[in-house]
Structure formats: structure tokens, C-alpha cells
Amino acid sequence: MDVRKFLCSNARMAKESPTFSPLYRQIKSLILQALEAGEWRPGQVIPSEQELALRFNVSQGTVRKAIDEIAADNILVRKQGKGTYVASHNDPRQMFRFLRLVPEDGPLIHPKSEPLDCWRAKAGQEAARMLAIESGAPIVIVRRVLKFDAQPIVADEIYLPGELFQGLTLEMLQSWNSSLYSLFETRFGLRMLRAQERIRAVAADREAADLLQVPEGTALLSVERVTYTYADKPVEWRRGMYSTADHYYLNDLT
Amino acid sequence: MDVRKFLCSNARMAKESPTFSPLYRQIKSLILQALEAGEWRPGQVIPSEQELALRFNVSQGTVRKAIDEIAADNILVRKQGKGTYVASHNDPRQMFRFLRLVPEDGPLIHPKSEPLDCWRAKAGQEAARMLAIESGAPIVIVRRVLKFDAQPIVADEIYLPGELFQGLTLEMLQSWNSSLYSLFETRFGLRMLRAQERIRAVAADREAADLLQVPEGTALLSVERVTYTYADKPVEWRRGMYSTADHYYLNDLT
DNA sequence: AAGTGGTCTAGACCACGTC
DNA sequence: ACGTGGTCTAGACCACTTT
Numbered sequence: 261m262d263v264r265k266f267l268c269s270n271a272r273m274a275k276e277s278p279t280f281s282p283l284y285r286q287i288k289s290l291i292l293q294a295l296e297a298g299e300w301r302p303g304q305v306i307p308s309e310q311e312l313a314l315r316f317n318v319s320q321g322t323v324r325k326a327i328d329e330i331a332a333d334n335i336l337v338r339k340q341g342k343g344t345y346v347a348s349h350n351d352p353r354q355m356f357r358f359l360r361l362v363p364e365d366g367p368l369i370h371p372k373s374e375p376l377d378c379w380r381a382k383a384g385q386e387a388a389r390m391l392a393i394e395s396g397a398p399i400v401i402v403r404r405v406l407k408f409d410a411q412p413i414v415a416d417e418i419y420l421p422g423e424l425f426q427g428l429t430l431e432m433l434q435s436w437n438s439s440l441y442s443l444f445e446t447r448f449g450l451r452m453l454r455a456q457e458r459i460r461a462v463a464a465d466r467e468a469a470d471l472l473q474v475p476e477g478t479a480l481l482s483v484e485r486v487t488y489t490y491a492d493k494p495v496e497w498r499r500g501m502y503s504t505a506d507h508y509y510l511n512d513l514t
Numbered sequence: 515m516d517v518r519k520f521l522c523s524n525a526r527m528a529k530e531s532p533t534f535s536p537l538y539r540q541i542k543s544l545i546l547q548a549l550e551a552g553e554w555r556p557g558q559v560i561p562s563e564q565e566l567a568l569r570f571n572v573s574q575g576t577v578r579k580a581i582d583e584i585a586a587d588n589i590l591v592r593k594q595g596k597g598t599y600v601a602s603h604n605d606p607r608q609m610f611r612f613l614r615l616v617p618e619d620g621p622l623i624h625p626k627s628e629p630l631d632c633w634r635a636k637a638g639q640e641a642a643r644m645l646a647i648e649s650g651a652p653i654v655i656v657r658r659v660l661k662f663d664a665q666p667i668v669a670d671e672i673y674l675p676g677e678l679f680q681g682l683t684l685e686m687l688q689s690w691n692s693s694l695y696s697l698f699e700t701r702f703g704l705r706m707l708r709a710q711e712r713i714r715a716v717a718a719d720r721e722a723a724d725l726l727q728v729p730e731g732t733a734l735l736s737v738e739r740v741t742y743t744y745a746d747k748p749v750e751w752r753r754g755m756y757s758t759a760d761h762y763y764l765n766d767l768t
Numbered sequence: 769a770a771g772t773g774g775t776c777t778a779g780a781c782c783a784c785g786t787c
Numbered sequence: 788a789c790g791t792g793g794t795c796t797a798g799a800c801c802a803c804t805t806t
Contacts, residue, residue: 282774282775282776283776305791308790308792309791319777321775321776321777321778322775322776322777324792325775325776327792334768338793339784339785339791339792340783340792341783341784341785341786341791341792342784342785342791342792343790343791343792344792357767360765454766454767454768455767456764456765456766456767457764457766458763458765459735459758459762459763459765460758460762461715461733461758462758463733479717479734481713504713504714508712508713508714509712509713509714510710510712511710511712511765512709512710513612513614513708513709513710513711514588514708536793537795538794538795559772562771562772563773564771564772572795572796573795573796574797575794575797576794576796578773578774579795581773593772593803593804594774594803594804595772595774595804595805596771596772596773596803596804596805597772597773598772598773
């Protein structure tokens, strides 16, 4: 596909049109479209920069700049000498990419997920708004506990659009011995690309207190997360209760 | 200064030496050194890419890549057609760059800082470790409240190395009607470049409850922050108690 | 018109991994 | 030896701002 024409027309109308975007962003968009369409699967290599340059009829440097931006978003991973790979939540290094909770002392242990329930329901007002679906549309709700070294630290309630997660069952969750997003990617073809968290301090209600084995009323972190896939489409809404007696939420500000 | 020689020697010893870094990173380092030395002041333009290329005897593209990385760290700001500027906390857009707290409803209001106390002390074990100074070294402690629309929402206790903040007084803080970091930059020549926060949920003690006008025992966010200047030198340690009834801590995960 | 950063190209060479 | 991404260069042209 030759996109040069797009650039030229765009470049010419740049002053009048706010929709102008440079060539490398058009290439970026085309590569993202190919990724979304599943042309290259998570964990696989994508074609070399030279091949993509030929395919899109631009120079290698322009493809490079497009890939640079996609790699900056953690959607592609460059490996010198080998090629550029589609990032995957099956990769151990990406596995708990979105979990910011770390132990106060001691090493960075990978937590273990223990699913408790999984059932279907209709989306309420809030879930519908967060997931950008119709109120009353089918959803799947999952409850689970995250344990660090056998200690229950996080109690999650997870809301998923039913349409995208047909066939998700408690048994499937329990038999999957890796991260949740790795399951979503592998079984449902959904790649979690970015998320936004809203954090508050709340008093533990009865349920959270039981699950986390703390007294009722203990101060807990309430972490609400909306997770997005391609085209900023929300595909998960969850609320986690974090016990922060021996752990803290770590955040780098730049 | 000609750095080409560095590259060549470095390039040759690349395989044997782990200290190799590409030319553009050496340029980046030199530009950061010049910034740290105060060669260009916050808010001012730095020399054009062409001038810097001549000065360092490299191509413009190499300078560009160096500046790109520094701009990505929010230390420089590019402005097409005008030049590249040294970022400043006096810039309204940078003013509350590190504050992640936003109102539940309503617009993004800039909070107002109300300093309460400012006194000198000797660093305890914890403050010394966080600030990377000797235990017992002089420090300055500031207490203040942050108000959103007249409501007290954040109670801060701020620890600063005494050596770097000589002459800081409560009066100075109270008469400064802009952000704290803007004061630090303007009066003490200290640029806050990045920070790391550790977040927990805690029950409000008597003092925090009084300041934030909430019942004792209310769940609050405890936000500990260490802020760094050039060369990753820590220059501030603070703990904030955030009242999250009508506000939340917003965090983007990528 | 002149100067700045932004984009695009083409070519050379280096570093890394595989064959 | 070969192919990949990584670095560096030089030059052309575009877009934005100021003179």
C-alpha cells in the first residue's frame, strides 16, 4: 500500500485542516490496524523494518519512528539482532505489568491469583458507563483474591463485557496458573494495552475484612481500574481492595 | 568540545566494556551537565540544535536525539518555530505536575497551599535515609495544608536538607502565592525533576483529623514522596495525608 | 526573509543474534 | 556470513514564529 499520496494531500492542506498527521503517524496507525486485525500474534516477530518500508513504500527511517512510538506504548518490543516482537502478557516480564503493589520488605514476589466466583449478570448504571456498553447488557463478574506468599493482600471484583468473554467460567480461571490478562489474551484474543486507576482510602466492609483477614473497619486502598484495548476501547472494570499493612502502592512521577 | 574521540574509543571497547554509551547519550549527558551548572536558566531558551551540533562537533540529528530524550523527561520543552526551553515550575502547566489528586466531580481546580509551621531540626534515621544525608544533619521541616476550593484536603509534612534550604522561613512560604516547587526553583535554585510515591491506607490520627476536619479514625491515603533533582539526588521527603471522600488519586498505567 | 524545530530520505557503519 | 535493530551523518523540505 502506498501512503505517500496521503501525506502529500495532507501536507498541502495542513494549514487549513486540523486532521493533518505526519507520515510516520500514518504508518503507526497502519501497523496498529494490522496488530488489531491479528495479522501478527502476541509473542511473534513482525516483519523487519526494511520489509515494512517496502510494503508501505516509505523509507526505513519513517517505519523506525512509527515502531519507536508503538514500542514506547509497550505494544511492541524491540530486540536487537532478532527483530521486533508483539508484546504478550504471557511474557513473564509483562505478566504483572499493571500491578503497582510491592512488599514493604523482602523481594518482589509474584502474587498468586485465587478465583472465588464467576457469574453472569446485567450491567448496572456504573458498570455500563465504565465499560461503554448499554445499561442492562450482559456482563461477567469475577471475584478473586491475590496472595503474596500465601497472605491474602488484594480482594478484586472484576466486571467484563459478556459479549467479549463468552465461555469464561470459574473452572477456566482456576485451572489457569498464570496472570488473568495472559488468560484474556490467550483465550479471548483481548490484549490489555493501558489502564487508568482511581485510588481512595476506605474502611474495610465485612466482606473485604473476611477475605483479607483484617478487622472490619481497617483502612484499605480502594483501587478502581478501567483497562483498555486497541482504539481505547474499555474491556475491563475492576475494584480492588488492597491491604497495605505490609505492602505499598508504588508510583513513579515524571 | 569534541566528543567524537569518546565515541570512537568507546565504540572500540564496546564488546569488552559495559560502560559504552552511544554518542547521543554522551551529548545528552553533556547537555544535562550544562543545565545542572545553570548555564541556561528555567524558562529560558537553550541554543538551537545547529549551534549545539557545532559546539559538540556532531550532526544536528545526534543533538536532536539527545534533546528528544531530555524533553521526554520533562526537563526541556520544545516549541516549534521558537526554540527549546528549560522547563520551569513557574510555568502554570507544570505547577502541580506531581499532584495526582483530582476532584470526584467538577472542574480541575488548582489547590491553594497554606503553610502552618516551618522549623529546623536534626535528621532522624528515616529522614536521613530518604534524603541520603547523615543522621543528625540539619533539616528543615514544613507543615502545611492544601485546600481545594477552601476545603482542606491534604495535610503535608515536608522534610528538606538544611544545607540546601538555608534561609527558608514560614514568612517566605506564606508570602509565596504559587507552588512550593516554584519557590524552591526560584529562591534556592533547585529543580524538582522526578519523584517516587509510596501509597498506603491509614486511619486518621488526631492531628490529621483536626487539619482535614474529618473524624479521627477516618481512612486516609498516606502518600510518601521522595523528590529528586539532577543526578538522582534526593532533595525532598514528604508525607501527605489525603482526604479521599470527594477526591481521588488518578494514575495512568502504561 | 530568516531562524527555529519537525519530517523524510538515503546511505554507511556498528552491535547483536543466528546459522 | 548474514540479517536484524541501533547509531550517525548529510541534505532537502515543511511548519511555525518572529523580524
